Amino acid sequence: MPLYWFLGPLAGLLGVGCYALVGSRRPRSDAIVYGISFLCSVLALGASLTHLLTAPAASTLTLPLGLPWSGVHLRVDALSAFFLVIVNLGGAVTSWYGLGHGRHEQAPERVLPFFPAFLAAMNLVLLADDAFTFLLTWEFMSLMSWALVMAHHRQAGNAHAGYVYLLMAGMGTMALLLAFGVLAGADGGYHFADMRAGLLSQQAAALVLVLTLVGAGSKAGLFPLHVWLPLAHPAAPSHVSALMSGVMTKVAVYGFMRIVFDLLGEPAWWWGAVVLALGAVTAVLGVLYALMQHDLKRLLAYHTVENIGIIFIGLGLALAFQANYLNDGAALALSAALFHVFNHSLFKSLLFLGSGSVLSATGERDMERLGGLIHRMPWTALAFLIGSAAISALPPLNGFVSEWLTFQAILISPELPQWLLKFLVPAVGAALALSAALAGACFVKAFGITFLGRPRTPAAAQAEETDTRSLTALFVLAALCVLAGILPGLVIDALAPVVASLNGAVRLAAQASQPWLTLVPLAEAKNSYNGMLVLLFIVFSGFLSALLIHRLASRDARRGSAWDCGFPDDNPAGQYTAGSFAQPIRRMFGSVVFQARERVDMPAPGDLRPARMTVSLRDPAWDYGYLPLIQVVNTVAGRLNHLQFLTVRRYLTLVFSALILLLLGLAIWR
Amino acid sequence: MYGLVFDIAHMLAGGMVVVSFLLLYQDRLYALLNTYALHALLLALVVSWQAYSHDAPHLYVTAGIALIFKAIIIPVVLHRIIQRLGIQRTIEQVLGVGLNMLVGVLLVALAIIVMLPVTAASEALVREDLIFALSIVLLGLLMMITRRNAVSQVVGFMSMENGLVLAAVGASGMPLVVEISIAFSVLIALIVIGIFLFRIRERFDTVDVQAMDAFRGERP
Known part of the structure; x- marks a missing residue:
């Protein structure tokens, strides 16, 4: 073309x-x-x-x-x-x-x-x-x-x-x-x-790597x-x-x-280690940040951080394999990273568009003020559910395939000769598994609090389903998520020329010719995955269990309980909230990473004010990175402030001395 | 480019450096302006000699601009300004004359040390010209920071500009458009500076820049 x-x-x-x-x-x-x-x-x-x-x-x-x-x-x-x-x-x-x-x-x-x-x-x-x-x-x-x-x-x-x-x-x-x-x-x-x-x-190439990590990594x-x-x-x-x-x-x-x-040309082996470590830290911290958020769009933005981490894990593995001339492994890691790039673009767009529909229907981004939207906006809820399942890497959707491929690349890492990589890559694998599991928890929270339960505010109770054009956009993305999940071989084959162009013409074997559209990245003896079969199994077992439950349980006699299933009074504020859902994880990880502190303010007996629990979180990136930096810049600027009020002659003297110093430097070091 | 041609070019450009030292030495305003006129006259001679010896007629225009604007108009206008301001015509220097000249000599030495290795590949005249030009620029800057009188700071600035023209002519000659626009910008700078001088004088009764510092609440 x-x-x-x-x-x-x-x-x-x-x-x-x-x-x-x-x-x-x-x-x-x-x-x-x-x-x-x-x-x-x-x-x-x-x-x-x-x-x-x-x-x-x-x-x-x-x-x-x-x-x-x-x-x-x-x-x-x-x-x-x-x-x-x-x-x-x-x-x-x-x-x-x-x-x-x-x-x-x-x-x-x-x-x-x-x-x-x-x-x-x-x-x-x-x-x-x-x-x-x-x-x-x-x-x-x-x-x-x-x-x-x-x-x-x-x-x-x-x-x-x-x-x-x-x-x-x-x-x-x-x-x-x-x-x-x-x-x-x-x-x-x-x-x-x-x-x-x-x-x-070597040094110049390493410098370019670091600068690119800063430049592209910040974007x-x-x-x-x-x-x-x-x-x-x-x-x-x-x-x-x-x-x-x-x-x-x-x-x-x-x-x-x-x-x-x-x-940049041929990589050194430690480049892979740097990129891998950065990717792993980004993935885990990204999803932890996301778990602490109750703002729907901000939660999604933090998930982008996590997914970028997963992509960079794949890229780091590819660098490590390429540096050791293990181009088959590099092809696998590159395919995984590119596949995840594609997948994330699908389901993150889907989720953001879904949250946009929720936002325009209710005017709220805060999950604690939503709830019960599945009754008012069933189609949006369905599309959002598919996106949530995909980003949580549940089979048979596309997110699972790319993370599975990344794991396959991690599993062949013992072939790498360097000891640092031998130790680092399994640790990265553990971090990846942790982040995938936490992402699942996070989207149970996001979907459950937003769409399930009962509305927490009048705005959520009166939401209207969004227009058909928006819904079409949502469902096109959802369909692509499903298709890429059950037919991953086609995507891998489409990615093959990209992988080959970056990897010395080595690519993964063509997948379209595999029987039953199975995904066989390296050799059948090692691992294979068939999204179609998983889908069929899920559909079959799902229908079977629905049938069984319907047959055996639904028609059974029921007796209403005295305590009304945990809702003794009809107040939606009594429901599980986003904050309470995240509390176990916040206590486990957040107390270390974010220095999460919970303070309970319990009124004395007889006091009529309500009890309060406040949670304080601190952001390590701001606390240890940016705020000290801002402090230093402010201090230096304050010190140099009086330079603004010099006399004309002193300014000229400054220029003159700078010129003389530079000329002296030139004269001495040349 | 050898023998007499080289010697004359060398002498004229070297003369400009010597006149720069004279500028540094002068402590009366009228004498300073006359010396500046001499500086610009020498520049015009250098440029026209370059035009003659390199057979580059457009440089005659540069020389003409230097002669008319810098050697005649600017000194005359500054003379008038000083007359109308009626200011005291001795100049306070920050450094003593002897120290001033010593620093100037060091600056010329620095210019030589810097320029000789940088221009090793060029022809002899270009090397000399660049060294002289850098020396003149540095001496002009030195003059600007060691004088307290606004008029002599203007003269220092103008002599720096002469050094830049010398460098441009010595290196490869500069396009006429650039030269003309520089000349006009210098003229406009002169006008602006002249107006400012009057304003300063009106307000402070002096053109000593220390008065302005005091006005801004700085220590003198």
Whole structure:
């Protein structure tokens, strides 16, 4: 698929963004903007899918824009085609959702111009083939998403979220800029082809790895650079949250993979250890953070942190295997990571869109004020349930497959020769298992408290089911989750060219030819998985047990109990809450990680005020990372403050001394 | 580029450094302005000699600009300003003259040490020109920070600009557009500075910048 197929949709997206700048206050302008965004995304999705499935050679294009002596280089190869599929699939679904959901928007002029521009920017990042274009479009993407985060800037906390996001995005781009500077070397070859051909020393390559981890990792949400993510993602309108969480973090993963796997050349073994350790810490802490949250969208944002950790575990394993020339293992780990990228984009978009429907139906994000929504919004509840099961890695859905593949890669890690990796990888496996289990608990909480039980507020009691367009978007994603879960072989085969291009032409064996569509990553003797059979088994046993219960139990005589099943009075506040659900886990892990303290304020006998229990949590990333840093910056700034009030002659003396010092340095060290 | 041609270029550019030292030494305003005019005149000579010896006619324009603007208009205007301000025409220096000259010599030595290895590949005249230019820039800066009088700070600034033109001409010659725009920006700077001088004078009855420091509540 030649590259110019992508230019039309891109021009369409940018054009409709410009139209929205002037026309966003007109009636039905949201239909125009989202409709055209949907069409452009579908076209680009078709082009990128064709490129991924037919796997032709990379196609390049140079546009006479940008810097006069270099121009804008664009290129689409297997890796960027795969991520283009993710971006445009997410773009198409969220645009379609926007067609229904956009009517609830109070400030369309703050959303409509930036939404298509954001989509176009993410596409452009994936197409960029030189450092200048990459950084420019990356920053454009950050700015557009920042504008969307600030759409409801008068709500409490949103301005702060935007500020933190802007700072972190600026720092990340700076790190990437430096990484590209090191990659380009002294000769300044900023075209990706020059960087691919260039050879770096060990130290320089390690520096690039660290800078990329900071730059791409801060956008993706690696611990401890994740702090902006749970602030900014929930602040944006819900379909934008879906894009930011489900898709933009994947663009960051693409940046990491493009630099580390493609441009940087052969890895050293300890790179894998670093990435693995970061991924494991991110996965466990992400889900622990999520468990402590009672805000639905913020919970989902913290889950993005967890899933990014899982993806980076796969990438770290791939690096470790590649460094030891175990390319079969690397193919497995890479496939797992890419599959999880795809899966997470599906179910995280689904969940954010579902929470958007809940938000527009009830006006609430706080789970403690929801409840019983399955009666009022049954279809949303069903889609949200499928997404919850998928993100909790339950078979036969897609989340299980990618985490299972990651475990398969962990299980062959004894082949690695380095002792550090031999010890580290099983520990990472344990962390991955822990995070998967905690994610299950977390989504039992999220779904159970939000949709089950009885409504806790009048707003939840009077919720209306969302419109059909939004529901279509939800169910398209849910269907894709199920399909990718029961037919994982097809996805693995589609990923094969991407894996081969990053892994010295080694890929997993073709899965489509396996009998019964079984997934056999390495050899049948080791492990295999068949989602279809699991689905059939679940359906069969589910029907059987439902039948048995119905036959044996439902028709049995019942007797009403005196205490009314734990609800002696009819007060919905007596139900299990999100806080009480998370309490055991908060006591087990939170007391160490978050220094969770519970304080019970029990009134004396005879005192009529209610008893209170307050829980205090502290965020280690802020306490030990950012707050001391802010303190240092403030102190230094305070000390240097008097530099603002010097006399003219002293300023000149400062300039003069700096010049003399630099010249002296030049004279001495040259 | 050898023999007489080189010697003359060398002498003129070296003369500019010597005049820079004279600027550093002057402690009366009129003498300072006259010396500055000499500085600019030497610059015009250097540039026109370069134009002649390299057969680069566009440099004559640069030389003309230097002669008209810097050697004639700016000194004359500054003369008028000083006359109309009626200010005291001796200059307080922060450092003593002897110390000042000593620091200046050290700066020239520093310029030589820095520039010689950097320009090892270039031809001799370019190396000399760059060394002289850096020395003039450093001396101009030194003058700006060791004088308390606003007018002499302006002169220091202008002599720095002469050094920059010398460097540009010596290296490869600069595009005419750049040269003209620099000349105009210097003129505009002169106008702005002139207006400021009047304002300072109106308000403080002096052009000693220490008065401004006192006004801002700083220690003198």
